[in-house]
Amino acid sequence: MIQGTIIKGIAGFYYVEANQVIYECKARGKFRQDNIIPVIGDNVLITLALEENSGDKYRIAVIEEILDRKNSLIRPAVANIDQAIVMFSVTYPEIHLDLLDRFLIMIEKENIKPYIVLNKIDDGKEEDYRNIVESYTYVGYEVLCLSAKKEVNIEILKEKLKGQTTVFAGPSGVGKSTLLNTIEKGLSLETGGMSQKIKRGKHTTRHVELIPLSIGGFVLDTPGFTSLQLEGIDKDELKHYFREFIRFEGLCRFKGCSHTHEPGCMVKQALDTREILKPRYDSYITYYNQLQDIRRW
Numbered sequence: 004m005i006q007g008t009i010i011k012g013i014a015g016f017y018y019v020e021a022n023q024v025i026y027e028c029k030a031r032g033k034f035r036q037d038n039i040i041p042v043i044g045d046n047v048l049i050t051l052a053l054e055e056n057s058g059d060k061y062r063i064a065v066i067e068e069i070l071d072r073k074n075s076l077i078r079p080a081v082a083n084i085d086q087a088i089v090m091f092s093v094t095y096p097e098i099h100l101d102l103l104d105r106f107l108i109m110i111e112k113e114n115i116k117p118y119i120v121l122n123k124i125d126d127g128k129e130e131d132y133r134n135i136v137e138s139y140t141y142v143g144y145e146v147l148c149l150s151a152k153k154e155v156n157i158e159i160l161k162e163k164l165k166g167q168t169t170v171f172a173g174p175s176g177v178g179k180s181t182l183l184n185t186i187e188k189g190l191s192l193e194t195g196g197m198s199q200k201i202k203r204g205k206h207t208t209r210h211v212e213l214i215p216l217s218i219g220g221f222v223l224d225t226p227g228f229t230s231l232q233l234e235g236i237d238k239d240e241l242k243h244y245f246r247e248f249i250r251f252e253g254l255c256r257f258k259g260c261s262h263t264h265e266p267g268c269m270v271k272q273a274l275d276t277r278e279i280l281k282p283r284y285d286s287y288i289t290y291y292n293q294l295q296d297i298r299r300w
């Protein structure tokens with residue numbers, strides 16, 4: 004058997020890369036029975052179905068086994084991610100802090116290394132986004148400000164992508180595809196927001212794909228989200244995904260303090276002394292209540 008990685012899936016076929024060869028694969032029927040659906044990023048074992056087909060662009064094979072996943076995301080459905088770049092633009096579309104916090108929660112949950120990228124600095128004024136950079140740096144995130152179009156601070160980002168599998172997440176129009184085209188010359192992903200939607204006919208259904216980088220590693224360009232549900236998260240675990248809360252864990256008066264209403268809560272005390280930022284705490288309370296509601300139904 005050959006070990007490879009699923010780099011894309013189209014219409015029931017999986018494309019598996021192994022030693023720089025792409026295999027077109029069907030999955031064994033048993034995966035469906037076991038309710039396991041192979042996803043992009045899965046490390047798999049395959050067997051060749053048509054030995055003599057080697058002259059074709061794609062070789063035909065069958066996925067026999069899916070190896071254990073290090074982690075996985077639901078939307079986009081992808082496994083074994085090393086790091087995620089949550090990308091926003093400092094001009095248009097506007098930064099959506101609620102969406103940023105939701106992305107960060109999902110990333111923390113899956114133990115993926117997060118980066119925040121703010122694009123289009125060629126077009127924006129520093130004073131308009133300085134506060135966000137400072138806040139999220141303070142919380143403990145690496146924030147990179149760059150311009151995909153004018154190629155500012157691209158090398159810094161490239162260093163971080165080397166040899167890693169990286170998901171690019173963020174709303175449509177923030178410049179994800181432009182950035183990937185800048186990072187990997189010759190990639191020519193479609194860019195341009197609205198006009199692109201009009202051009203897109205039935206033949207160009209967007210699919211998710213891992214793109215190999217010449218510097219080593221893979222990137223995943225996602226179609227972009229305008230909303231993101233917090234899925235598969237219990238309200239009691241939510242506090243673990245706010246990294247600025249972690250150092251207070253176990254210090255509150257009550258064991259298992261939810262940091263919402265309990266007396267003697269150190270997180271709430273830190274909020275009063277502004278060690279914890281109010282917008283982030285408010286995000287926490289909002290999501291906490293939403294998750295609680297979901298459970299009650």
Ligand SMILES: Nc1nc2c(ncn2[C@@H]2O[C@H](COP(=O)(O)OP(=O)(O)O)[C@@H](O)[C@H]2O)c(=O)[nH]1
Pocket residue numbers: 122123124125126149150151152153174175176177178179180181182193194195196227
């Ligand atoms: N001013 C400026 N515009 C950019 C930059 N990066 C991308 N854009 C523009 O933003 C629009 C959306 O870019 P695109 O890459 O398609 O965004 P995506 O939907 O996130 O993939 C396009 O019109 C790009 O030309 C940048 O660094 N500066």
Ligand SMILES: [Mg+2]
Pocket residue numbers: 179180181193194224225226
């Ligand atoms: Mg795009």
Ligand SMILES: [Zn+2]
Pocket residue numbers: 255260261262263265267268269270271
């Ligand atoms: Zn507490």
